[in-house]
Every structure is written in structure tokens, then in C-alpha cells.
Amino acid sequence: MKILLVDDETAILDTLAILFRGQGWDVVVADSGPKALAALEDEKPDIVLTDIRMPGATGLDVLAEARDIDAEVPVILMTAQASLQSAVRAVNEGAYYYLQKPFANDELLAICKRAAEARQLKAENKRLKKEIRSRAAHRKDRPTGSAPRFLEVLALAETVAGTDSTVLISGESGTGKEVLARYIHSLSQRSEGPFLSINCGALPESLLESELFGHVKGSFTGAVKDKDGLLVAAGGGTFFLDEIGEMSPAIQVKLLRAIQEREVIPVGATKAVPVDARIVAATNRDLEEEITRGSFRSDLYYRLNVIQLHLPPLRERREDIPLLAERFLGSGNGERYTLAEETLEALIEYDWPGNVRELQNALERAVVVSGGSVIRPDALPERVLEAPPPRLGASDLPSNPTMEVVERAYILWVLDAEGGNKTRAAEVLGIDPSTLYRKLNRYGIEES
Ligand SMILES: Nc1ncnc2c1ncn2[C@@H]1O[C@H](COP(=O)(O)OP(=O)(O)OP(=O)(O)O)[C@@H](O)[C@H]1O
Ligand SMILES: [Mg+2]
Secondary structure (H helix, E strand, O other): OEEEEEOOOHHHHHHHHHHHHOOOOEEEEEOOHHHHHHHHHHHOOOEEEEEOOOOOOOHHHHHHHHHHHOOOOOEEEEEOOOOHHHHHHHHHOOOOEEEEOOOOHHHHHHHHHHHHHHHHHHHHHHHHHHHHHHHHHHHHHOOOOOOHHHHHHHHHHHHHHOOOOOEEEEOOOOOOHHHHHHHHHHHOOOOOOOEEEEEOOOOOHHHHHHHHHEEOOOOOOOOOOOEEOHHHHOOOOEEEEEOHHHOOHHHHHHHHHHHHHOEEOOEOOOOOEEOOOEEEEEEOOOHHHHHHHOOOOHHHHHHHOOEEEEOOOHHHOOOHHHHHHHHHHHOOOOOOOEEOHHHHHHHHHOOOOOHHHHHHHHHHHHHHHOOOOEEOHHHOOHHHHOOOOOOOOHHHOOOOOOHHHHHHHHHHHHHHHOOOOHHHHHHHHOOOHHHHHHHHHHOOOOOO
């Protein structure tokens, strides 16, 4: 506890300081009203004990200022010329207690300790309320999943949410990149601000440019008035740049500038406009590969990639399927749907090339077509129920296989998957049919 003691009589200040230091409190003293006002700002005391009559500024001024800075700080007033009037006034203006001089030290200490407790309780209460609010927000928007690889991504997202760092989210289509971006926004200090987004692949270049950076009236046909770009409009909030890999080189340059300089120049304008948006970008492409191919700027990549969150495809986190299924079934209007055991098995077996989005669609459809509240496998799309293509697993090989043994097993596996059709197998293998025949001969693979 830090207490500010205010009195123009230094002898009293000294005595009080000794008394409170003896209690292990942090003591700050001020021997005039103006000094007290300065100390309130600089020292941020937890409790204030002040005399009323002082030259410069009175104890009531100190009270008003203290409550202005932090309404939760208890202020105890003391004065020799006790008058009922000033006591009533002090309490009306929010004083914690009004003490008449002379007073016993025990009495003063008891009051100050009580004030300290009240202060702590209030602070604790405030903290708890805030935590409850943010936990409720978490539960509502928290992306569903329990696979360790997925939880790692969530934990990292939660850590960076509070910062203004640029985040790059990568992952196949439908893995939940936008869901994650919104979650980061909801956990950030910007959560009260806007969450705006744009799909860089969905707009022609000129339109994308004016949407992102804004334009001034008359800069092109149809620009009938000045318009802010989304980067500016997302000020105080988060701007989600979806499908960043689809952006043209010219716009990449402008975006790089916007991120570096934290300002944009609207189309047709000469003056820059400041940008205060946190940027979260997403891509389902391998941007490093795009860089090698020359279609994505490496300097922009490094600017965006301050924090990278990679969402693994659903087939690599199958533990999440039951949880996600439950979540998607739960949104049915009132009715509770459950999955038959075989249905759940089929869901877990399937590879989900469209990831979580495909799973969600499949279940929404299943709810509609299923006759009852128990969802049987036949309510699932046919492709989900088809047997998966065979895989080449390590169990097909001896330990420490030679290259030849691996090649032989691989050819056999492809031939099998293609139903013995050598022309198609050669195509899958990426070799000439005549090469395939030679290899079959060499490995002694017979017609059977
Ligand atoms: N972890 C999750 N918890 C709950 N719902 C999810 C989760 N992941 C994805 N979804 C749902 O799946 C759908 C697809 O998610 P989202 O749009 O975020 O994917 P995306 O990665 O942005 O896909 P695309 O690359 O195609 O834009 C949404 O309807 C979303 O609600
Ligand atoms: Mg998306």
C-alpha cells in the first residue's frame, strides 16, 4: 500500500510518516496543496490522508483531483476546525472518512487499514469482472479443436493477440483461417474497433486498389466523391487481407509501403492518410514458392510474416472431427442431433479435402436429409462413405529398403490403385509406358 500524507505542518507529517512506515506501508509526503496535486499524478497512491485547511489548494481540492484520477482511491480528510458543514460536504464529494483532530493513532490506523482493504477488494472485483467478460468472449469465439497441433496454433494466436504484430495465417482452403483471424481480433485491445476484410482474389486490380487505399473524387469514372480505403476505415481495429497470394505486383508494392510507413496515398491523391489498423493476412498458397516463382515480393512476405500461424489440414488433426461435428450439429434449431457410431467412424476416416468447411456442409446437409435425430451414415454425402484409395505405408517395405525395393513397391502400389491399367499407371508415375514395361520386366512383376 502506498499512502500520500498531506499537511502543511511538517511536524504532523513526520509523525504520520513514522506511524505508517512502521506498518510497512510506502509513504509519500506533501507539505502543501499544490505539491499534493503533483504527487497524485506522479505517485499514484492507493490511499490519501489529507488536511483540509492549507494554503494554495485545500484538502477538498486534493479530494476532487484524487477522485478525478482514480475514483477508487479512498481519501481521508482531517481537520482541527471540525465543522459539521465541511464534514458533510467532504463525504458528499466522495471522501472515505472525515477525521477530527486531535485523534488517537490507533483510531487513524484502523480507519486507514479498513480503507486499504476496501481498495484492494474493489481492485480485485474490477479485475475479476474483466476476466469474466474476456473469458465469456473467449468461449463464444474460440475455434473448436483439441488436437495438440491445433492447440499450439491457438495458444500462439492467444499470445500474439494482445500485440499489434502483423500476423500471417497459412493453411488449405476451409481450415479456419478467417475464424482464427476473428478470434485474434476478439482477444485484442482492438476488439471494440472494426474487423474489416477483403478477398484479394475476388476483385479486379483497379477495384482492389481503390477499396484498399481509397480514392479522391474524379480520380476515375465513377469516383463521384472521396472515399476512405478499407485500411484507413479499419483504424483502431483489425484488417484481414484474405488470399494475399492473389495480389498483383503493383498492389503488393503499395501494400508494402502502407505497412512500412503506416500511411496510404488514396488513388488520385497527393497527400498520405495515416493508417492505424492491425493487419492479419491469410493465404492458402505456399508464399515461399510464389517468391521463387517471382510472383510474390519477398520484402512484403517478410513484413507480413512477423508471426506465422499455420493451420494444419483437417486430415492431419482427425481428433478435432468429433468436437467439430458436435459443434456443427449443436447449431440445429432446438433439436439435438447425435451421430450413429458408424457415422462418426466414416467422418473420422474421410480425408476432407475441403477441410472444416466441407465437414460443416456435410453435417448441415445430414441434418436436413436424416429422418430422425440420430444421424446414420446414409445421410452423409456419398464421397465420404467411399473407401479411401490405398496408401503406400512403411509397413509395405522391409526396414532399410534399397532404392530398388522402394521403387518396386511404389510401382506395384500405383498399378494396384489403377486396377492394373499400365497406361494409366505410367501416367500417374510420370514415366513413359515403355519405361514402365522395362521396369516391370526388371523387377520380375508378372501379368498377375
Ligand atoms: N476451428 C473451428 N471451429 C469452428 N468452426 C470452424 C473452425 N474452423 C473452421 N470453421 C468453420 O469452417 C468454415 C470455414 O472456415 P474459414 O472461412 O475460416 O476458412 P478459411 O481457411 O478462411 O477458408 P478459405 O481459404 O476457403 O477462405 C467456416 O464456416 C467456419 O465457421
Ligand atoms: Mg477464408
